[in-house]
Amino acid sequence: MKDITILIADDEIEISQLVSVHLQKEGFQTVVAENGLDALERLKKHSVQLVILDIMMPGMDGFEVAKQIRETYTIPIIFLSAKTSEYDKVQGLILGADDYMTKPFSPIELIARVHAQLRRSLTFNQQNQQPSNDMVYGELTISPEKRIVQIFAETIDLTRKEFDILYLLARNPNKVFSVEHIFQSVWQDEFYEGANTVMVHIRTLRKKLQEDKRKNKFIKTVWGVGYTFNG
Template identity: 60%
Template structure:
């Protein structure tokens, strides 16, 4: 079955343009003109990736992404005229996997869609029986359920945050540069994305309560990268 992509944008011409390019790639395309309609489609149909505008009627893109993330893990790409660093960081913290500003190159968007879907399909294939559960110092990482618990309490992570944590935890003490983390987790060529990795690490640390407890699971090796300190 062809992957199904939802485009949520109230600018009809832009949505139609994206649809043309995605259909050329063989994708099935659904469209919504506002956030509420986008949520209804996600909840009623099988959607593999969502492209979200931010400034939409009824429900903006940020709120739509938040509500999607409560129940679904498919990749979300923000496509917006809002180009400030604050908006990009907010989108990534909310749970988006990528952020592209308007005006945009349709072929670049298609390339990013392809990259996100490759990664998503890879992590959602049936897991081998030998994938190990990681437990250390009160932290429990279950790769089969893609869940994280700290002293028995669920820690809600975005897909990217989970992938970063699991990557580091699988190789304790090994130091990964921001470039390596980006290439392994995002599955794309590194293009000045140090801030993207830093934002995800910062949010991950906050969710793990590293600002409140002495045991820091993610260690910064200054000038080099990050390692797991389990």
Template identity: 60%
Template sequence: MNQITILIADDEAEIAELIALHVKKEGYNYIIASNGKAALQAVQTHSIDLAVLDIMMPELNGYEVTQLIREQYNMPIIFLSAKTSDLNKISGLVMGADDYITKPFNPMELMARINAQLRRYKQLNQSVETDKKVIEAGALIIYPDQRRVSLYEETIELTPKEFDILYLLASYPKKVFSAEAIFRNVWGEAYYDGSNTVMVHIRTLRKKLGEEKAKNKLIKTVWGVGYSFHG
């Protein structure tokens, strides 16, 4: 079994070292980056399994690093931030993060979230290899093995969560999923006020698919119930 390596990117050395201490206790390797540019370079030059990114970093901030990582990699990303508002959390998740934890934080809670994301990432990769099939709905084609979506033969750039939501809905045409069911399936954890998070992801997903101008929408809202896919 390959050794798991965690990227810890934070310009506060004490916080980075604290996280590294707990990561090491868990038996994982780690790489510390003190700014966004160094974090991106670490991803490009090492085999990183999960990234813990502070949002407010010099050189490149956590949002910018995440956008650049998502152009090539699917690793789980956990944001660290002193900003506690729901809007900031949702913005972080929409930008491509898989989880968001606010400072100050309990290191044990962070490790629990790291382990949960690693387990889920491994399960997703296994299911892609064994169970998932290409889905075609008119001009839309979903390739689960590549985690790629094309529309009218043009690749649509989706975040990992947007892809997971689309694949979940498209796998069960016309079945209505509540926001709670989507959150549990895609985020793989208990539903904790995730309705806004799901709604924002659906909104950005629709925009990327050109649903705003489409008469016959692929993703339909069933008011008061949830969302369904109509290919």
């Protein structure tokens, strides 16, 4: 893991140091930022493979930092915050975070989630190096190797999770996937309370696919079962 660098952004230096120590014990390199602006600057200067991000920071909060990161980078983002409301968790996921943990936290669980996100990110990067054909469904084109989705040749901006959900459904047209199956396939984690997370991502994905303007929807809800792609 010597070639893996993790950025930790938290205005509580004790938290940053605690997280950094545990990550370094796992063989990771760490970069620490004390606020949002500092985090963005360090991200430009270092080759970072994952970001652990607090929300309540001076100058620029974690939500805005995540939003700006997603404009350029596809690296995993894990929120580590004292904000425990469902609204904050959903907001973080909508803005492009891959995971959300609340304080106080278990360092062991955090390390496990870091490994899970990195494993998944590295796996997709390896898959993207393999040749693959574009998937075309009417006006919708999905390019798995480039992770690009276009409607009428115009690229739409999807988060990593939104793309992964769409790709999972689209490469298995007309097959019905349960919410639990989608969560475990995309997040690669135990289901627990992942139903709301999946539904939020499906809702934003549909909006970006302009489903409200289309009579024949790409993503269909099979009530009581899950979701399917209309291929």
